[in-house]
Amino acid sequence: MLICVTNQKLCDDDFLNRINLIAQGKPQAIMLREKDLSKTEYEMLAIKVSEICRDHQVNLVVNQKIEIAIKLKLKNIHLGMDDLRKFKKEIREFEQIGASIHSVNDAKEAEKLGATYLIAGHIFPTDCKKGIAPRGLSFLKEVCDSVKIPVFAIGGITKEKLEIVLKTGAKGVCIMSEAMTCLKPIELAGEYRIKKKT
Numbered sequence: 615m616l617i618c619v620t621n622q623k624l625c626d627d628d629f630l631n632r633i634n635l636i637a638q639g640k641p642q643a644i645m646l647r648e649k650d651l652s653k654t655e656y657e658m659l660a661i662k663v664s665e666i667c668r669d670h671q672v673n674l675v676v677n678q679k680i681e682i683a684i685k686l687k688l689k690n691i692h693l694g695m696d697d698l699r700k701f702k703k704e705i706r707e708f709e710q711i712g713a714s715i716h717s718v719n720d721a722k723e724a725e726k727l728g729a730t731y732l733i734a735g736h737i738f739p740t741d742c743k744k745g746i747a748p749r750g751l752s753f754l755k756e757v758c759d760s761v762k763i764p765v766f767a768i769g770g771i772t773k774e775k776l777e778i779v780l781k782t783g784a785k786g787v788c789i790m791s792e793a794m795t796c797l798k799p800i801e802l803a804g805e806y807r808i809k810k811k812t
Contacts (some may be wrong), residue, residue: 615642615786616806617675617733617766620663622648624794633663635799637670641806642786643710645675645692657682664688675712680704695720698727716749721757721765729763733788736769737779742790743769751782758783773805780808 618641622629636644646663648656656679664686667674675690676683680701683691691705692712698705705711705728713724714733721732734757736743737750748769758765764785771779771787779787787806796802 615764615766616803617641617643617645617786617788618793618802619645619677619768619788619790620647621790621794623650624791626795630662630666632794632799634666634670636793636802637666637672639800639803640670640672641803643673643675643690645677645788647677647790649678653679653682657686660686660688673710675710683708692733695724698724698729702727715757718756718760721761725761725763731764731766731785732757732761733766733768734784735767735788737767738770738775740770740791751778754779754784755782776806776808 618636625632633644644667646660648659651659660676660682664674673690674688675692676688677692678694678697680691680697684704684707689708690710691708693701694714698713711728711730712733713729715721715724724732734754736748737754738748754767766786766788767779767784768788771789776787793802
């Protein structure tokens with residue numbers, strides 16, 4: 615399963631067109647990250663992206679901006695641990711509640727707080743976290759073994775690494791750079807599906 619994470623700064627072509635193409639390929643979800651936008655800018659963009667996702671029946675995940683998600687009646691939210699603790703009541707409004715975790719303790723706490731899935735990272739070296747050592751596959755396996763909810767890996771993920779990532783017990787992966795720069799966005803989700811051996 616694939617979650618595509620957005621970052622307009624990495625996108626050299628038309629951003630909304632790219633989102634439309636990615637959605638046509640049917641990933642598990644598209645997460646609207648865009649941390650640099652003001653609330654108003656994020657809300658305007660969320661409205662446009664939610665229409666694209668609805669048209670293609672792909673889940674849209676709002677990243678961090680819980681007030682906007684509630685206002686727009688969007689049902690999937692992703693939070694850091696601090697906000698997951700802070701918005702205990704508010705998260706009950708959501709169908710899918712994701713949490714970014716960086717330790718096994720975080721994973722267990724997030725599950726208790728009501729998270730329905732986790733994103734664990736960063737697993738491999740990545741330009742997004744230059745100079746910070748990756749946590750690696752053993753960390754990912756520990757997290758997967760410690761909770762009952764699905765875990766997605768993030769950080770330095772490529773198609774070539776997908777199989778070893780899934781062997782840890784992870785249910786899927788998140789990608790940002792490739793989603794924002796690849797030449798064939800429609801084919802992206804298909805390329806991250808493990809082909810069943812016959």
